[in-house]
Amino acid sequence: MFDSYVIGEGTVRNVTEGDETVGFAFDSRIAYYRGLGVSMVEPFEITVDGEAVPTDALRFSLGDRTWTFDELETDYDTRWELTDTATVTVLRPGGLRGEHTVEAIEVLRISYLPFPSRTRCARTVTLD
Amino acid sequence: MMTDTNVDVAGTGISLGVTLYSFTNEWWSRQYDLTGLVAEVAGRGLGPGVEIVGFQSLRTFPEVDADSVSLWRGLVDRFGIVPTCLGSNVDVALRADRSLDRDEMVDYLNRQLDTAAALGFPVVRIQIGADPAVIERCLARAEKHGIRMGMEIHAPESAVSPAIMRVREFYESVDSPLLGFIPDFSSTMRRVPEGVLADLRARGLSEGAADGLTQAWLSPGNQFANFGAWAEASRAAGEPDDAVGAATLVFTMHGRAAAETWAELAPRIVHVHGKCYEFDEVGDEPSIDYPSIATVLVDSRYQGWISTEWEGHVFAPPGTVDAFDVVASQQALLRRSLTAAAG
Numbered sequence: 001m002f003d004s005y006v007i008g009e010g011t012v013r014n015v016t017e018g019d020e021t022v023g024f025a026f027d028s029r030i031a032y033y034r035g036l037g038v039s040m041v042e043p044f045e046i047t048v049d050g051e052a053v054p055t056d057a058l059r060f061s062l063g064d065r066t067w068t069f070d071e072l073e074t075d076y077d078t079r080w081e082l083t084d085t086a087t088v089t090v091l092r093p094g095g096l097r098g099e100h101t102v103e104a105i106e107v108l109r110i111s112y113l114p115f116p117s118r119t120r121c122a123r124t125v126t127l128d
Numbered sequence: 129m130m131t132d133t134n135v136d137v138a139g140t141g142i143s144l145g146v147t148l149y150s151f152t153n154e155w156w157s158r159q160y161d162l163t164g165l166v167a168e169v170a171g172r173g174l175g176p177g178v179e180i181v182g183f184q185s186l187r188t189f190p191e192v193d194a195d196s197v198s199l200w201r202g203l204v205d206r207f208g209i210v211p212t213c214l215g216s217n218v219d220v221a222l223r224a225d226r227s228l229d230r231d232e233m234v235d236y237l238n239r240q241l242d243t244a245a246a247l248g249f250p251v252v253r254i255q256i257g258a259d260p261a262v263i264e265r266c267l268a269r270a271e272k273h274g275i276r277m278g279m280e281i282h283a284p285e286s287a288v289s290p291a292i293m294r295v296r297e298f299y300e301s302v303d304s305p306l307l308g309f310i311p312d313f314s315s316t317m318r319r320v321p322e323g324v325l326a327d328l329r330a331r332g333l334s335e336g337a338a339d340g341l342t343q344a345w346l347s348p349g350n351q352f353a354n355f356g357a358w359a360e361a362s363r364a365a366g367e368p369d370d371a372v373g374a375a376t377l378v379f380t381m382h383g384r385a386a387a388e389t390w391a392e393l394a395p396r397i398v399h400v401h402g403k404c405y406e407f408d409e410v411g412d413e414p415s416i417d418y419p420s421i422a423t424v425l426v427d428s429r430y431q432g433w434i435s436t437e438w439e440g441h442v443f444a445p446p447g448t449v450d451a452f453d454v455v456a457s458q459q460a461l462l463r464r465s466l467t468a469a470a471g
Contacts, residue, residue: 109221
């Protein structure tokens with residue numbers, strides 16, 4: 001059930017700073033039945049029209065806090081709850097204009113699995 | 129009130145309740161806060177037993193502050209619910225660079241035992257990830273609080289699988305009344321739930337491949353080998369990769385051990401998870417043989433709680449099924465099954 005919430009429907013939007021479009025963002029929910037400490041959230045694997053986005057271009061936000069995935073890895077104090085909506089931002093000058101396909105894989109280190117859980121979602125969006 | 133009929137059903141000593149995990153969809157979609165959820169459970173007569181997963185229901189878990197404790201204890205008093213079991217988790221993969229070591233795992237679990245005591249839960253559900261050495265070292269804390277630790281036996285494990293046999297031997301060597309098991313009906317199923325198959329078909333799995341999957345699940349031999357052979361053949365036949373991958377859960381979430389195997393654990397059963405997925409028009413659960421399981425529990429003189437655990441959220445998205453109605457159906461079936469078994 002969680003697949004379609006990795007990229008929330010209708011949430012892909014451009015992000016501006018001043019007059020500049022610095023990237024795009026989308027809402028994401030945890031693809032699990034309970035909350036997990038954010039250190040267990042591995043970098044999202046994101047492609048735009050099939051082209052991979054480097055991890056250092058990603059930011060992860062909960063409430064008013066934002067992390068790089070390097071920072072997230074050692075944050076043992078914050079939890080991504082089942083009821084929290086996170087924002088994933090992709091730094092990409094100019095953002096998205098026109099029609100694009102965004103794919104995101106949410107990767108979580110779930111304890112009793114010998115491999116990380118991977119939940120995939122792809123959406124084709126058209127932004128002005 | 130329906131709640132009364134859930135206590136000591138037909139004089140068996142078995143009482144019913146629910147785990148709030150059954151309402152994962154309602155919680156996910158923020159329809160209820162903890163007070164609202166407990167009120168709804170009580171109002172619909174789905175208690176009195178209430179179980180929670182700490183990391184799902186409590187934002188600061190494993191720590192709880194005084195306000196959280198008084199909120200929970202207030203709910204217990206106000207709605208007449210009975211805290212039955214607290215689901216713990218040991219996040220061994222907390223760190224990216226290494227697994228938690230034993231000291232860290234003991235600390236992680238001990239903090240959850242402390243919280244269970246603060247909230248008044250008599251049983252803490254532990255999982256196969258907690259090895260005997262960790263459990264043994266947490267026993268002192270469990271003794272301090274008088275809390276029983278129950279290892280959940282969930283598919284693909286069963287009462288007689290090698291990993292659980294090792295825990296059974298360890299329990300025999302320690303022989304503490306505070307160490308036990310929590311059978312989960314997911315280990316002893318008779319069919320793959322239709323909702324699971326429908327979800328796979330919606331992902332593009334063909335009717336033929338879905339039938340093949342069911343046959344592989346029902347076949348004797350190693351379940352993972354059965355799945356592997358089916359997956360390989362299905363991919364070769366051009367079935368969608370996503371659907372074939374998603375089918376893994378048929379083998380990890382649904383076991384087909386015989387219901388009778390629960391009897392071997394009888395003296396050490398400290399709590400029970402009454403898994404369910406869907407109900408037919410006569411109120412039966414096609415994928416789980418409730419009458420047989422009820423007979424085993426009654427005949428082996430299990431006395432304690434059964435938490436209804438609806439797991440249909442794996443195929444039914446939020447807003448599509450009223451989990452409270454499903455839980456009510458399961459409890460009605462369980463009451464009928466227990467009454468017949470006691471007769």
